[in-house]
Amino acid sequence: STLAASSSSMFSLPGSAAFGNARLRALAHVAPAALLALMSSGAAAQDGQRVERLEEINVVATSTPTPNDQTGSSVTVVTAEQIREMQRRTAPEILQSVPGLNVVQTGGTGGYTNVFMRGTNANHVKVLIDGIEVNDPASANGTFDFGQLLAGDIERIEVLRGPQSGLYGSDAIGGVISITTKKGEGPAKITAFAEGGSFGTLNNSIGVRGSQERVNYAFNIQRQSVGSLPVTPPDLVPPGVPINNNSYNNLTFSSKVGAQLTDIFGVNLVGRYTEGRLRFTSDDFGFPYGFAFSSPNARQDYQRDKQSYVRGEATANLFDGRFKNWFGVSHMRSDTWAKPGDQTPSFFSSGYQPPYQYIGERSKFDWRGEFEVVNGHKLIAGAETQRDWLTIPMLDPTQTATEAALTNTAGYVEYVGNFFDRFFLTANARRDRNSQFGGHTTYRIAPSFHVPWTDTVLKASYGTGFKAPTLNQLYVSYPAFFYFANPRLQPEQSRGFDVGFEQPLFDNRFRFGATYFRNRIKDLITTQFDPTTFTSTLVNLGSGKTYGFEAFAQARVLDQLTIRADYTYTIARDASATAPTLAAVQAEYLRQMSEGTPQPDLLRRPRRKASLQATWKPIDKLSLSASVVRVSGWIDGTRDFSIPRFKAPGYVLVNVAGSYEFVEGVTATARVDNLFNKQYQSPTGFRAPGLAAYAGLRVSY
Secondary structure, eight states, X not given: OOOOOSTTOTTOOSOOGGGOHHHHHHTTTOSOOOOOOOOOOOOEEEETTEEEEOOOEESTTTSSOEEGGGOSSEEEEEEHHHHHHHTOOBHHHHHTTSTTEEEEESSXXXXXXXXXXXXXXXXXXXXXXTTEEOSOTTSSSOOOOGGGOBOTTEEEEEEEESOXXXXXXXXXXXXXXXXXXXXXXXXXXXXXXEEEEGGGEEEEEEEEEEEETTEEEEEEEEEEEEEEEOOSOGGGSOTTOOOOOEEEEEEEEEEEEEEOOSSSEEEEEEEEEEEEEEEEOOEEOOSSTTSSOOEEOSSOEEEEEEEEEEEEEEEEEETTTTEEEEEEEEEXXXXXXXXXXXXXXXXXXXXXXXXXXEEEEEEEEEEEEEEEEETTEXXXXXXXXXXXXEEEOOOSTXXXXXXXXXXXXXXXXXXXXXXXXXXXXXXXXXXXXXXXXXXXXXXXXXXXXXXXXXXXXXXXXXXEEEEOOOHHHHHOOBGGGTEEOOTTOOOXXXXXXXXXXXXXXXXXXXXXXXXXEEEEEEEEEEEEEETTTTEEEEEEEEEEEEEEEEEEEEEEEETTEEEEEEEEEEEEEETXXXXXXXXXXXXXXXXXXXXXXXXXXXTTXXXXXXXXXXXXXXXXXXXXXXXXXXXXXXXXXOTTOSSOOEEEOOEEEEEEEEEEEEETTEEEEEEEESTTOOOOBSSTTSBOOOSEEEEEEEEEO
């Protein structure tokens, strides 16, 4: 089903269910599922009786390593250590409790997964893996499927919130998620892991990492399989029709190799291949769509997703390292092939349903240079050119083959400055030129200030963003379903800001902060339906606004016990109302808390999300962790959208995990997800996993 965002089609994701069964099945698992685990907590080190906060660094905000408290934009960093402590196995599990994010997954493991950031659309988030842009050129709206991304080789995830097109170009209206995989360091180390548990789940991985003199290397193999996961609600299935559970298999290979050839020149190569296979239950729709109820099919669909990414990079550090250069070439390919299980006649079909396939590719050449003018002041410049392809093969005589391509070139400049270790400033600007819609200019400015004596950090950012129309939106029509693409579409455009503070106390044992944000988006691509011809197409008519606040508090209660709490309040609506002030946001929040009445919010954007995470290490060999995630109700539609808007109930999830190192290099793990077996649907029509327990063993040598 499609993530329609409002009854007036504002903020709706293209690919309406009105396009028919084939389109529905191709997108059948785009929808939400749960929220959970992990965030950056302040690291502390024991030095006698004095605790010092280890400086958290991010790269995503400026493209150069920058301390978080010198970054004007809001950044969350999730490390490999946190992922290991909370025992998260997939990217959606990791991102579920990051503030400002709403993870949308159809029915658990393997289901198509999008991430909404600060109430913007899922295709307003740019996703990078080791510097490779992985948003899918073949998908209807250019999103990335997080459901295929296993976490075993992830070193860190950096989440940058707010408009970021001044550095990253198209897609970065809501923000950027940058994922870095593990790099080899030190003597060769082999790690193997095996875990089993509920729903016939098996997680296995093996990898080797290390370095020798000027060469580093890392190779990993991961496998995940889920035998029987209940997703379809029984009350949707007609009498006599079997209820089929989902099954899923994922096999991932990844590698990272680097060599410092001389003191000046180096080379790096990264590669990743993922193949996911999913059996799921799609829906059979009556006619006319929207006026007849659907029901889950008796036979399951089968879908195979292949994703491959590769990047080669040469580095040159000139003038004693003051002028650093990166020259890169990358290629990504996505290949989705699916076969409908239902072969019964319907209004749209005589019975035979052929398989379908979508292939997307992207090739990119880029250069980035970083010049340190004087100590604490850097100028960064870059240029890139990329070409995207979409191919829809003709797998059956009843189908029409489609091929399309776009080229985009861009250049950008950025200044990163440090003034007396008190005032920090980032400013950038970028110019994109697209073969389809021409040029577009974006920018961002992000200052931060450290208040003397109190160590209070004041932060702010203002930026613009845009989202280019996808090849699918421009060129792929479905005449049988009365839908026609629009090659005259223009980019969606946005501007937004955030302002906040962070306050450390008690030698950084306690830290808290809050950020207010606001975004306005115009020229949104929405579906327009003509009731006289029963045809639909896409147009730039939508506009929207999102605003709210994020707050956190983290504490190192004991040297072995850390606790972090996060809270996000988000309002996402069309832009018919006047722009809100901070006072208006506070008043609206209090009113909603007191009344609890549904408002015309965009679909599947919960207003309130809270999370609490704790990690305790009573002894060196034992680690215990727990997380609680509470999500408020949200506006949703039924699975077939025969009821387009209603208030879906919220939920509370509790997860616990523990590990114990019996001997050096041998660690037993155990975890329980959804400890209290909360039964809920997110989105409506897709059951989220209930109580689940897992146990495993990790061996390193």
